[in-house]
Amino acid sequence: MLKNYLRLFLTFARIGGFTFGGGYAMLPLLQREVVEKYGWTTEEELMDYYAVGQCTPGVIAVNVATFIGKKLYGIPGGIIATLGVVAPSVIIITLIAALISNFFENEYVIHALGGIRAVVCALIAQAVIKMTKTGVKDWVGAVIFVATLAVLLVFSISPIIVVACAIALGLIIEAAKGHAAKKGAQK
Amino acid sequence: MLTTLLHLIWEFFKTGLFAIGGGLATVPFIYDIAERYDWLDIAVIPDMIAVGESTPGPIGINIATYAGYNAAGVPGAIIATLALITPSIIVIMIVAKFLQKFAQNRFVTGSFYTLRPAVAALIASAAWQVFTASIINLGTFTAAPAFSSFLGMFDLPKLILALCVFLAGTFWKKIHPIVYIVLGAIVGIIFKM
Structure with a gap:
């Protein structure tokens, strides 16, 4: 059981750590990890979670993580998946706020983010095509x-x-x- | 210190409970908090949003962590984040239970039948917004009916990178999205995107 919890936590930490641009940018990573790799949910269920996550309070990414965790291992699962998805944020933001005052004036950071944004566009476009095939x-x-x-x-x-x-x-x-x-x- | 932490819990719990519709929905709440308390400086909020949008992770979480850190250091960062996600966890647990119970109800399945295409459209429009924000520059568009003016609208290196990733992802489905994100960062630095 502990091993399952750890895998759930690490999977969502990985998803949270590589999501650039909010809840929708998380979609390609969720499809890959949660639907294709582990089969924890179907593509349809993922769409339903997004629908509910849109109109319930809170951050969409968190709502979707709670849903999937809860489905797998009940209430502890919901909490663990949610903590996993926010853990990288807490660490990275704290480090940036504490150590680097002019992080976003750094030339390398600006260019790296430019490249990442272009990639995220393509990844979301593919996620949309998959979702449309499932939803329509x-x-x-x-x-x-x-x-x-x-x-x-x-x-x-x-x-x-x-x-x-x-x-x-x-x-x-x-x-x-x-x-x-x-x-x-x-x- | 302790009162600041208690204020953080209370304020971010409320934000998590009432900010519906994703990360940026938290922004008006953060402004409201900054107006009422002196531990959050209103001048740093634009910075906070910029950092929140361009670091990994959900934007709302990033903003809460940043605000919490500004208010009360590392404990503040952790407490603000936990307070923000608590209402979500509770509400989703209740909704999940409800959905499980009524999964076979025809009104529930009927709702999801029309909801899924609408959600696909919501995600498609979000994708369009991401695309226009990062690749198209409508500001440089001139009315001159020239091909160069049309091309000038696009950030060409980024457009090419996006197309390459799109094609690569279509043909080699096995490559993990994280690989593309890391490659994107490297290509971005090399070509100064």
Whole structure:
């Protein structure tokens, strides 16, 4: 058990330590480590965690880590995965704040970050393609995907509203199906 | 010192509980904290955000750690971070339990059926934002209908690096994303990106 906890902690520490640019930038690493390498969740579940993580309080990366840890080893798992994902931040930020006052004026740091940002673009693009393949299964999904993306690119609306609308739509479709089934049964 | 730590716990717990929608949602809360307490200097917040965005790890966590360190050193950094993540852990545990219980409910499965394409779109739009922020420079765009003006919009070395990684990742799926990130840093330094 202890070995499993340690593996969970180290996996999430590795993910946290190489995530540049917040929760979405974590996606390629999560797909690789959590879905492909260990099979701890499916791609669908990962999408659901992101959806819930968007509209629950707190940092998305933390919410997703808690979800996966909880799924694997219950409450201790949730706590361990979360501590893993934040551990590198705490160490790195403390070191920067304590030791290096002009860290971001350093020429090497600036250029390295420039290169990393370009790579992150490509990695997120690939993660998006994978997610779209998983999330868009039929024409209803395709319509929702295109419409949501169009709205998001034109207006800056909160992800919470997007999630709320999508859930509402799902509930309406389900209710309509139930209604239709009832009518069918009456005939 | 002790009162500062207690304030840190209280303030960052509240931030973790009410900042919905990711790391940058914590920023207004941090400004609010700086206005009310003297242990957090409002002038360092832009620095804090810059550091938070360009160091590894979730941005909200980085900002909380930095603020905590500024307020009360290493204990402050640890305590602010733990206080920020505590509400998340509690809320997610409850949500996870609820979802497990109702996983077979058709309204729950129905919600996720329409939610997944929307989440894919959310992530796609986030990818577009990352792309425009790091590779396209709309400021240099001129109305002149010339190809050079179109090309001038892009940070060409970064665009080429991104395309190479995209192609490489498509053909060699086995290479770990971390390898590309480390290579990106090296290439960035060599070509002064």
